[in-house]
Amino acid sequence: MQILNLHSLFSSTVHSDVFINNLSLPGDESQMMLDARTDIRTRLRDELPKRLREALEDAGAAPRPRFFTQGSWAYKTLNAPCKEPQQADLDDGTYLPFSYIESAPPSEMSSILFNAVEDILGELGVEKGWTLVTENPNCTRLEIDSDKHIDVPVYSIPDTEFALLTKAAVALESRGIAMDAAAAIDDNWDLMPTHGVLMATKTNGWRDSDPRPVKDWVNNEVGIKGEQLRRVMRYIKAWRDHQTWDPDKDPKSILLMVATAEAFDVSVHGHDDVALAKVCERLPEILRGKVINPVTLDRPTDKQEDLAARLDRDGIRDLLISRMENLSRCINHAIYECGDPEKACVILRSEFGIRLPNDPNRVVVESVKAVAPLATAAAKPVGDITAG
Template identity: 35%
Template sequence: MALNLSKLLYRGQQPSFLTAIEPIPEAESALKEAKETIRSHLQKAIPAWLTETLGEKPTHAPRFRTQGSWAYRTCNKPCQIPPQEMDWDLGIYLPVSLWDDNDVSPKQAAKTFYSMVKEVMAPLAKEQGWTLTEKPTCIRVILNQGTQAHVDLPLYAAPDKDFPNIKEVVAKSIFAREAFAYDQANQPLQWDSLTRISLACQDGTWNDSDPGLVVKWFKSKQERHGEQLRRICRYLKAWRDHVWKSGGPSSIVLMVCAAQTLDRAAEDFEGRDDLALCHVLNALPGQLLNPVTEPMINPAEDLNRLSEEDQKTAAQLADDFRRAMNQALLSGINEKIQAVLMLQEHLGQRLPANYDVISVDTTADIRTIPPVPGPRTLIPATKAGDSEH
């Protein structure tokens, strides 16, 4: 005998784990309003700074692109407050004219552009009561005032000659509207014309980086697996945020692991988020112990940047969740309470104890895999990676 636990996770607009991890509307509105205020300010402040400081009047206005969890619609409500916060990744794209044909990065110092963002943001932050902090690849704007959220501002440089080809086009797909409408009033930018994109880093280096590749990759996987993939990714991120106060496997690692596992699935999990999550969890411990790469993003980049020790910790915690998920699904009809308690240990109290939506499933095909080798003593979770909500 087995249980159908799917409605604990998702059942449309009815109370479920998914509705419990939805961002609070007021916090989401405050974050969006702050993002728009920042964008409007930077549209004028950046060209003015370039003219006054570098003596170079930009030929094109800076462009802005929503990236990260808001582009994929995988943002969750923070689980542990503090220190967890919602974040909005607003990429700033700047045309750079001093770029030789044979160069792989602009001539201007990356540190100059990185510092520029902080400098032009300082007056607005003071006015709004925000706090500016420096991260290796962005300036972070912490909103304060009771809003557990921040806006990250990475700055990218692209060849000046490419900017005339970036044209505003009417979104032709739901995904495009969801990903970019926030920044372009339902008229997203066509970004494919950018031949080079370099990210300005705090240490003064330029890194080749195209966030659009992740958006394209996730879109292709969602077209294959539907909305269930997005939900599975959100469940995994919620698990991480319950187990780690900060750090843990990065969001992109969890997303890639989930998509690749579902790609290999020999069956369809339509209508059964519990089985889909179980299938993904059965593979996750092994994935977290190894390099995680995705050819559509960058075949040469290992996305799993955890240290060897932290990889073992993450894999062990994932295996504990895997075991609990399998055991909960294999529980009997009189073991609903125990099944919910087992899952709440890994997902927290946001998983509702709604026993009425649990039913018997005599057709469920639950598969288990051998445990991850090594001791199963729970290792305290510490900061191990990034944590994007």
């Protein structure tokens, strides 16, 4: 029996035109987002203390904020937009000490912080030609391009934790390190607060919302299961982005990532096509049940978050499962049944889009003992990769 080795269409040490590379933002666009993040941080670092003193009628010193980038950018699962109106997203948290909560009633202080950040970024947006988006009550958004935005949530952390960040910056300055000491400790997640993180909302006071556990979970899963898991997560997200969903009713990234991690088979080494096929075979059954947010597993059962519950609220559980079953059949057919590299490329691109290379010459035909497709057998022998 002949099967097709499609791995080098997905990832390769030989070819640069591969799916995983094509999912990444081009270097100049990535740098645009990083430069915008620097401008945002600089403006907030300089202006936010002044605005807080004015709002609180306090002539005393106000702390300069610290920053941590979070979300898909931080745990390296960000994909470039597939089509309009999708946008690349960078989440950059702004952190201040708890002592500022006590400067005013909590709900009032939350609004003061949120509105100060919104005003400052609105002014920066006018200068830079960026668009301020204010609909989200949990963060301020600046659209820096038609397909890119930066979200800025605001957090308060224990004074002791904030003091550690400040101490680290002072230590760098005392050692004469030739860099902005404040910037040097930003995004050092070893210094990121591990407890007591509250997020300011525009009108609903403070929320218990800590970005660190999700990042730690992703890193732990990848550390245990390998970088292939991170790539497969990105393939599944890219498949989601290529599909058409009703506005704001697409399955969310965190749900897909957690379900993918549960479905992932660590016994598959090197073959991204087979690893993806095995994940897609198992995802429909996983998505039929609860998908518990791993950062809530240590809570009582009634306090755990079921990430799949939103599928029912949005009315898309059956649609997602049906589409995932079709994806599984397509990948199965491309690897185990069609036998034609050109047809296999057409099949895969119908599900994942044109960012997956159309290069049949790269596909390797392999001879193995007769096996059933993944949909009807749990494990399939696959030889070593011979190309890519």
